[in-house]
Amino acid sequence: MERWVIVNPAAGRGKVGRLSGAILQAARKKGARAFLTEGPGHATELAQSAPEGARVVAVGGDGTVHEVLKGLAGTDKVLGVVPIGSGNDFARMLGLRGFPWPEALERALLAPEEAIDLGLVNGEPFGASLGVGFDALVAKKAFAAPPFLRGMPRYLYALFGVLKDLRLPEGRVWVDGEEVHRGPLLLLAAMNGPAYGGGIPIAPMADPRDGLLSVVLARAFTRPGVVLILPRLLLGRHLSHPQVVAYAGREVKVAFPHPVPAHADGELLPEAALYRAEVRPLGLKVVGGRAAARGAEPLLRPAGAS
Known part of the structure; x- marks a missing residue:
């Protein structure tokens, strides 16, 4: 499975931009392709470009998630979320709030997938x-x-x-x-x-x-x-x-x-x-907190653990 990480540097009132170098580096170390968005709509274009069956991780807030979601809807791709935005209600719905971004990224890339309902309004x-x-x-x-x-x-x-x-x-x-x-x-x-x-x-x-x-x-x-x-x-x-x-x-x-x-x-x-x-x-495949919680092993081990 290919893993793509889409980072919106404008999210979180610029907080993601300040962290973007570390996030891109961490994603690439885990074998993911990592991208910075260049403006409105770019996250959708990137998500559309990801191959079928890919896991596509949105790093940002609800606006970033929404753009990535538009590029995944109706496909077999899986949506992951690293919530570093102003609202993060989508991540809250999935039980993904409160994790430090390195752990959230680890979960988004590696935790099990599950399915949730997909909404449509006037085709959007x-x-x-x-x-x-x-x-x-x-x-x-x-x-x-x-x-x-x-x-x-x-x-x-x-x-x-x-x-x-x-x-x-x-x-x-x-x-x-x-x-x-x-x-x-x-x-x-x-x-x-x-x-x-x-x-x-x-x-x-x-x-x-x-x-x-x-x-x-x-x-x-x-x-x-x-x-x-x-x-x-x-x-x-x-x-x-x-x-x-x-x-x-x-x-x-x-x-x-x-x-x-x-x-x-x-x-x-x-x-x-x-x-x-x-x-x-x-109608939407996601990496959520419920499936991740069923895993037998923690995704991140405490320092010094074998």
């Missing part, structure tokens, strides 16, 4: 999350956040920046062909994983291996209402709110009278008035 693949409406506006605002803000602080900075111009569009939502909502809609989240926005547990019930998208709708909210639900949202206790409803299904459609922003894995999509999301059960 996604791994962990799809957000339509308010949270996509927040994602757009987050790109302009100060460089020292990462993860959840960055998300909250953007959220309060968007709140001052809050206007809810009228939306219609169908889950597996049944209309479940018609009226003002703050946001729709269709999730493979439990979190987006750097750890916001929007769908704590989501399972990336159940063949379903977990759908959360936030219906009519005022500005004060959004602020008041935030503490519950950060604790994953928002689903009991009367204006929040949850569903699960294989296909989700949401329609608006005019184009509304959306994001997939935190990356902004072309604005559209209609979004159709579906799931391909176990």
Whole structure:
């Protein structure tokens, strides 16, 4: 099996760039081909160039993973992740958070593979999350956040920046062909994983291996209402709110009278008035924490161990 490592030096607000020399060297010592991306879209091109059956490791955050995923979707290639980004929600979904990068790289290159569900929205693949409406506006605002803000602080900075111009569009939502909502809609989240926005547990019930998208709708909210639900949202206790409803299904459609922003894995999509999301059960091969945990031997031995 060929192993390719794709390193995005811009990820993690430049943190990956500072580590890139050491990462490239470590990857090549393990027999992998290692590449630095040169700009937006390059990670997708590299992933597409990898041979069938290759293991392709994305080094960066959710944006890097999303680009690599676009180059792997629909193939027999395996996605590995070294999470050194601002959000890392895809890695969180796979149980890969908290490892030092050398161990994360070792796991991504050598640990067993497993399968998770693959999401598609208007033909665009996604791994962990799809957000339509308010949270996509927040994602757009987050790109302009100060460089020292990462993860959840960055998300909250953007959220309060968007709140001052809050206007809810009228939306219609169908889950597996049944209309479940018609009226003002703050946001729709269709999730493979439990979190987006750097750890916001929007769908704590989501399972990336159940063949379903977990759908959360936030219906009519005022500005004060959004602020008041935030503490519950950060604790994953928002689903009991009367204006929040949850569903699960294989296909989700949401329609608006005019184009509304959306994001997939935190990356902004072309604005559209209609979004159709579906799931391909176990349609993506990954190196995740569950399969790695079943291995009989640790991947890295303590110093001095035989």
